[in-house]
Amino acid sequence: MWPLLVARSASVTLFGGVAIAGRRSLRIPARVFGLAAVCGVIDMLANALYLLAAQQGPLSLVVTLSSLYPASTVLLARVILKERLNPWQLTGVGCALAAVVLIVTGGR
Numbered sequence: 001m002w003p004l005l006v007a008r009s010a011s012v013t014l015f016g017g018v019a020i021a022g023r024r025s026l027r028i029p030a031r032v033f034g035l036a037a038v039c040g041v042i043d044m045l046a047n048a049l050y051l052l053a054a055q056q057g058p059l060s061l062v063v064t065l066s067s068l069y070p071a072s073t074v075l076l077a078r079v080i081l082k083e084r085l086n087p088w089q090l091t092g093v094g095c096a097l098a099a100v101v102l103i104v105t106g107g108r
Contacts, residue, residue, distance in 0.1 A: 004047050064103055071096035 019026050028036060053062045071093050077083045085093070 001048060001051065004044065004051065007047075008044070061103060065100065068096050068100065 016026065050062070050066055053066075074085065074089055074093055078085055
């Protein structure tokens with residue numbers, strides 16, 4: 001987990017340095033703090049699980065499945081923001097889902 005600790009330490013240091021250099025406040029409104037904390041925990045969990053999967057599982061499978069994250073962003077935009085998907089996006093999501101099925105089943 002050292003890579004995650006180093007990456008987070010570097011980002012906090014850089015973010016703090018930019019805020020101090022720009023003389024900006026580091027305060028977060030109370031309403032936003034909870035959401036930011038939950039997002040941070042989910043991000044760290046995702047990175048930790050990816051790191052463990054890359055160490056424990058077949059790298060080709062882990063990298064292939066993790067590269068499908070843009071499809072989840074499109075689906076979340078559809079579900080949460082009620083955005084409409086154009087035909088190209090629907091085709092892309094369908095192909096991504098078919099790829100996941102093929103990967104999981106081993107192409108059988």
